[in-house]
Amino acid sequence: MFQKIGLLAVRFMQWITSVWRNVVGTVLGLIVGGNVNMALINISTDIIPGPAGADVKTMEGLQKSIHLFEPKHFLMPFLAHALGTLVAALLASLIAKSHRKRVALTTGVVFFVGGAMAVSMLPAPLWFNITDLALAYIPMALLGHWISTKFLPEAV
Numbered sequence: 687m688f689q690k691i692g693l694l695a696v697r698f699m700q701w702i703t704s705v706w707r708n709v710v711g712t713v714l715g716l717i718v719g720g721n722v723n724m725a726l727i728n729i730s731t732d733i734i735p736g737p738a739g740a741d742v743k744t745m746e747g748l749q750k751s752i753h754l755f756e757p758k759h760f761l762m763p764f765l766a767h768a769l770g771t772l773v774a775a776l777l778a779s780l781i782a783k784s785h786r787k788r789v790a791l792t793t794g795v796v797f798f799v800g801g802a803m804a805v806s807m808l809p810a811p812l813w814f815n816i817t818d819l820a821l822a823y824i825p826m827a828l829l830g831h832w833i834s835t836k837f838l839p840e841a842v
Contacts, residue, residue: 703783704783704784707781707782707783708782708783708784708785708789710781711777711778711779711780711781711782711789712778712782712789712792712793714777714778714781715773715774715775715776715777715778715779715781715789715790715793716774716778716793716796716797718773718774718777719770719771719772719773719774719775719777719793719797720770720774722766722769722770722773722774723766723767723769723770723771723797724766724770726762726765726766726769726770727762727763727766730762730763730766731743733762734758734759734761734762736751736755736759737751737754737755737756737759738754739751739754740754740755745807745808748808749807749808749809752808752809752810753809755810760810760811760814763818764814764817764818764821764822767797767801767818767822767823768821768822768823768826769826770797771793771794771797771822771823771826771827771830772826772827772829772830772833773830774793774794774796774797774827774830775790775791775793775794775826775827775828775829775830775831775834776790776830776831776833776834777830778790778792778793778830779830779831779834779835780834780837780838786831786834786835786838787828787831790827790828790830790831790834791824791827791828791831793827793830794823794824794826794827794828794830795823795824795827797822797823797827798819798823798824801818801819801822801823802819805818805819
């Protein structure tokens with residue numbers, strides 16, 4: 687009787703440890719991936735300067751001047767979204783104890799929701815919105831998980 691209770695307690699503690707590692711992996715992945723995203727957005731105008739007279743540092747300035755943007759101006763935001771999601775999913779999948787693909791996809795879905803909100807706020811061209819939503823989030827989360835399997839072939 688006591689052996690069964692002890693075995694159940696051990697299994698419960700293993701399950702709790704697994705859940706906490708998954709939660710910590712997801713949260714830490716989102717924080718680090720979000721920072722990667724924002725860092726790339728912040729340096730984007732140093733790499734590809736915005737159009738002349740455009741205020742790209744505020745949401746209002748972006749909304750007013752986005753019609754001046756050329757395709758090259760959308761490269762850095764796309765890379766920021768894609769690399770932020772990739773880093774988030776990779777880190778989350780590396781930290782997770784179980785369900786590593788699901789944890790990576792969770793970060794991709796969270797970033798996708800943020801991207802969809804940005805699409806609703808900024809009048810960017812349709813081609814960019816479709817490309818960004820279709821390629822920068824879920825595929826990058828899957829790629830992050832795939833890369834993590836090269837470091838940790840099996841769940842640790």
